[in-house]
Amino acid sequence: MDESERADVAVAAAREGASVAADYFRTDLPVEMKDGKTDVVTRADREAQERVIETIRETFPDVTVVGEEEDAPTVVPDDGPSFVVDPIDGTNNFVRGIPVWCTSVAAVVDGEPVAAATVVPPTGDEYVAADGPTRLNGEPVSVSDRIDPEASTVSPTLWWDLDRRDEYAAAATGVVERFADLRRYGSAQVTFGYVASGALDGSFSNLRGNPWDTVAGAHLVRQAGGRVTDLEGNRWRHDSRGVVASNGEIHDELLAVARETEAARN
Structure with missing residues (x-):
């Protein structure tokens, strides 16, 4: 698969995970702590990651998927293809009802990202990049030109x-x-x-x-x-x-x- 096809998988997976998370946003959701008072996790994180991984494996059944939750691998392999998943980046915002969180998926080959998708359900924004320019909601974007x-x-x-x-x-x-x-x-x-x-x-x-x-x-x-x-x-x-x-x-x-x-x- 080329980068555009990997990007398609990343986008589809990010959308699926974001949809799961969005269904739980601003609901009465139990919150658990992992490794500290600010390191929180919910059922939404776990279920969103499961959906992301399921979507990826429909196309790449044997690929390594690096993820934050449960028993997913935590290290990006330096050889071969992999995907990196964050089902809810900004869980502290998520559990407080603050609309700044997203689902992100990156496709990686030999340790280097080749495609990425970040879906932000509260705003409806999607950031996507493969081997061409980054696109926001389908339109090319670029970094700022401020020099001062x-x-x-x-x-x-x-x-x-x-x-x-x-x-x-x-x-x-x-x-x-x-x-x-x-x-x-x-x-x-x-x-x-x-x-x-x-x-x-x-x-x-x-x-x-x-x-x-x-x-x-x-x-x-x-x-x-x-x-x-x-x-x-x-x-x-x-x-x-x-x-x-x-x-x-x-x-x-x-x-x-x-x-x-x-x-x-x-």
Whole structure:
């Protein structure tokens, strides 16, 4: 299959999972905690992931599917095809009734994303990219062309646990001292979609993100003409420490903030 066909599978799977999740949104849904007070999960997450995987396996019955919930593999293989799934990215928003969450699916070959789809049911938006430009609701989009950090809006993303709030504070301080404004949405994949479409100028974290939080979004940003690196400024990949995604114009300034955030680790 070529990238456009893989993208079709990713889109179909993301839509199916998003439909399952949307049926539970703003309902009386029991919430469970996984590894911490802010790490929550619901039946909607599990059932949405099941639907995504079922949809993928209709075409790729034996492919590795990396996912957040249950017993799915958690590591992206460096050889061969795979898919990476986040059934609900932004579960904390989801359980609070905040309409910023999505279902994301990325198709990967030899460790590199080749297609991605992020479906955002509350807004009806779909971000899709294969080997051509990123599309938002079927129309090509691109990263912003802002070159002045003081006119740019960026977002710290991923999540610093309660014992790492010095890093969170450093990230916020670095943004407000260098850029026009800060946004934080609570969904990394939605945030990457905003960068890809030019709504945001950049997003960053010093953390090593889970692949389901990052891989699809990184592909969307790159195919929209943006730049995605690790903390060293090297090309980002699924196992990199830190992720810095931007329109390219403000990347060095954003990279400096990410490094300042990392320096606050101790």
